Amino acid sequence: MGALHLSHDVIDAQLVDRQQEKIGRIDELLLELEDGQPPRVATIVIGGVARARRVGRWMLALHRAVHALFGHREEQESRVPFDAVRRIGDTIELDVEGDTLASMRLERWLATHIVLRIPGGSGERK
Amino acid sequence: MKKWAEVALGVVTSIGGFLEVGSIATSAQGGAEFGYQLAWVLVLGTMSLAILMEMTGRLAAVSQRTYADLLRERFGYRFFLLPLVAVFVVSLLVVISEIGGVSIALQIATGIDFRWWAIPTAIVGWFLLWRGNFTIVEQGTAMLGLVAISFAVGALKLHPVWPTLGRAMLPSLPSHDRARYWYLAVSILGASISPYLYLFYSAGAIEDEWTIEHLGVNRVTAGMGNVFGGGLAIATLVTAALVLAPREIKVDRYEQIALVLATPLGRAGLVFFIMTLFITCFGATLEIVLAMAYLLAQGLGWNWSENLKPDKDARFATSYSVLILLAALPIAIGMDPLTLTNISMVATAASLPVTVIPLFVLMNDGDLLNTHVNGWPSNLALVVIALLSIVLLVAALPLQLLGGG
Numbered sequence: 001m002g003a004l005h006l007s008h009d010v011i012d013a014q015l016v017d018r019q020q021e022k023i024g025r026i027d028e029l030l031l032e033l034e035d036g037q038p039p040r041v042a043t044i045v046i047g048g049v050a051r052a053r054r055v056g057r058w059m060l061a062l063h064r065a066v067h068a069l070f071g072h073r074e075e076q077e078s079r080v081p082f083d084a085v086r087r088i089g090d091t092i093e094l095d096v097e098g099d100t101l102a103s104m105r106l107e108r109w110l111a112t113h114i115v116l117r118i119p120g121g122s123g124e125r126k
Numbered sequence: 127m128k129k130w131a132e133v134a135l136g137v138v139t140s141i142g143g144f145l146e147v148g149s150i151a152t153s154a155q156g157g158a159e160f161g162y163q164l165a166w167v168l169v170l171g172t173m174s175l176a177i178l179m180e181m182t183g184r185l186a187a188v189s190q191r192t193y194a195d196l197l198r199e200r201f202g203y204r205f206f207l208l209p210l211v212a213v214f215v216v217s218l219l220v221v222i223s224e225i226g227g228v229s230i231a232l233q234i235a236t237g238i239d240f241r242w243w244a245i246p247t248a249i250v251g252w253f254l255l256w257r258g259n260f261t262i263v264e265q266g267t268a269m270l271g272l273v274a275i276s277f278a279v280g281a282l283k284l285h286p287v288w289p290t291l292g293r294a295m296l297p298s299l300p301s302h303d304r305a306r307y308w309y310l311a312v313s314i315l316g317a318s319i320s321p322y323l324y325l326f327y328s329a330g331a332i333e334d335e336w337t338i339e340h341l342g343v344n345r346v347t348a349g350m351g352n353v354f355g356g357g358l359a360i361a362t363l364v365t366a367a368l369v370l371a372p373r374e375i376k377v378d379r380y381e382q383i384a385l386v387l388a389t390p391l392g393r394a395g396l397v398f399f400i401m402t403l404f405i406t407c408f409g410a411t412l413e414i415v416l417a418m419a420y421l422l423a424q425g426l427g428w429n430w431s432e433n434l435k436p437d438k439d440a441r442f443a444t445s446y447s448v449l450i451l452l453a454a455l456p457i458a459i460g461m462d463p464l465t466l467t468n469i470s471m472v473a474t475a476a477s478l479p480v481t482v483i484p485l486f487v488l489m490n491d492g493d494l495l496n497t498h499v500n501g502w503p504s505n506l507a508l509v510v511i512a513l514l515s516i517v518l519l520v521a522a523l524p525l526q527l528l529g530g531g
Contacts, residue, residue: 012199014427025198025427046427051203090190107428111440118256122437126259 004088006041014091015046017098024103026092027051030079044084044094046103047077078103129343136347137354138268144175144355145274145362146410147227148220148317148474150403151467153359154383156310157366158376159303162286162294165360167311169295171318172356174511178482180348181489181504182324186331187340189494193328194424196488197481206425209484212477213321213421219470220320221414221453226463227407230380231400241460248454251411255446260333260432263416267409274358274406276387276398281361283390284368291364309529312522313468315514316475318359322417324481329420333432341498365390380464411450419445468530476522478515486512 004010010026017023028050032042052063067076078101080094087093098104115121156164182193189196198206229243254263300307327348336344365386366377375382380403387395387402416432419442423430429439436443457463486508489500500508 007202008200012202014195014199022427022429027203054203055207107440110444111437115436115440115443118436120257121435121443123435126257126433126435 009088010092013088015044016091016093017096018093019098020093021098022091023094023096023098023101024078028054029082041082044080044082045077046080046101049077076102076105132340132343133346135265135268136343137351138265138272144172144318144352145271145277145358145402146317146406147224147403147463147467148320148471149314149359150227150362150383150406151377151380151464152310152313152317152471153362154366154370154386155377155468156314157363157368157386158370159310160300160307161367161371162291162364163298163300164307164310164314165291165294165363166297167314168318168356168359168363170514171315172352172359174315174514175319175323175356176348176352177504177507177511178319178324178485179327179352180345181485181500181508182328183331183336183344183348184341184498185485185488185495186328187336187344188338188496188498190332190337191494192332192420192424193325193481193485193488194421196494197484198425198427200488200491201484205484209321209480210421210425212480213325214418216470216473216477217320217322217414217418218449218453219466219473220322221411221418221449222456222461223463223467223470224407224411224414225454226457226461226466227380227403228411229457230463231404231407234381234384234396235400235404240463241458244454244457245451247408247411248450251408251415252447252450255412255416255432255450256436256443258432260330263412263432264330267405267412270405271402271409273398274402276391276395276402277358277361277365280387280390280395280398281364281368284365286364286368303529305525305529307529308521309472309525312475312518312525313471315518316471316473318356319478319511320474321477321481322414325421326413326417329417329424338498362386378464411453415446415449415453418449419443469526472522472526472530475515475518477519479512479519482508482512482515 006029011029013026015023015025024046026044027047028045029041030043030045031039033039048063049060052059080096084095085092086095099108153168156167185196186192191199197209225244225247226240228247229240232238232243233240331340331344366383369386369389370377370382375385377383384396384399387399389395391398420430422445423439423442428441430442431439456466486505488494489504489508492499
């Protein structure tokens, strides 16, 4: 395969983890700058802060305000090295465990604190 | 054989999906105030929706991605916010109206004020979404929704004047109340072409695991289903034209619409009206909150499926749960369902450009659709619908002010 278009094929692409579970989209890509080295695409960012930053300062401020309201102190954002990419196709597979990502904290919290306390919340396929 | 079963089911589904609180209310108002004259708007709306559904269904079946997925992937997050916010605002208005429709049906049936029914409706709806799967939601409400055929029976028993109805299938200018005429035309289009319908349909193609093999099923479902669904909306307009117009009853309460079936069919007609209003609005409530949760989950890349248990897609399941309960509140505190319905339909019409215009780009993308990209007739049709959507956006607010009262 030849060149990959970052804005067409990579940014906003669906990410899946080792188990093929959906773990968000590529919200931002970071270039790594090191002295004496050419810049290279090094990091995938997943999370609301990255998305808000893309929209503009006002959205970032709004995002921070909402999170402050809920008493969140740390940013719920995941940074995954580009080396973790295993496959690029309709979706992009990362060699990570979705459950360990900071950007999946809300998903985990809702699952354990809300969903599992309501009858019928868990089990095999419906 | 299995294919034909799927086709039949698909057709039934889109009939059930077409008629709901918006179509019933706006078609009845149109018939009551302008006789058959607005029938052409229903033809235009039905054809537009059929075309949009065929395209979003084809896009999903071939690219294996939903329309919401592609709105994010191909246009980026900044652009995606536009359809996300627009669809959320109008869909929330529409789902509140649908819960209003269910509550009014229960009020007519029991005599207990509609406000008391909003929260129980939301709880039962939530329970079905939480415990049921996609097939139950889609096919269950569609099968029961066939009771809407009673509108066709009612229209036939009233012996419509066929040549006059035939002429009304072509556009004509009103002889009186022009602002009101065009206001109702915009409302009817908003009721026919709802973004939630094609967002739900496109997610449904993935839920039902459609592939290229299903393109035929898709074409027949979108085409025939909408012809039948639109036909029932025309039947509603006809019954209103023959029952309400001669008595000079303008529809400003849902109870008045019950007359359109009670007159030709007697007491059974009243029962059929209540059942139709109840089931179609209830089905639409489930589909709209699911469509909103799909849009959010797909756009942000969350796990989603109505076939998974809620702990496997906690954010998705929480979204529809919160939305359905939130939508019950305005009705529970006594907002008037019919006023809300009219406002929602005009708002829907105004929201169409942001979900119709991007479709043009996607349907011509060879990377996504290979040989299944739009041909020139489809592109021409889509351009016409896009232009129509822009006209609706511009005209909606002035007409709401001039003809909404």
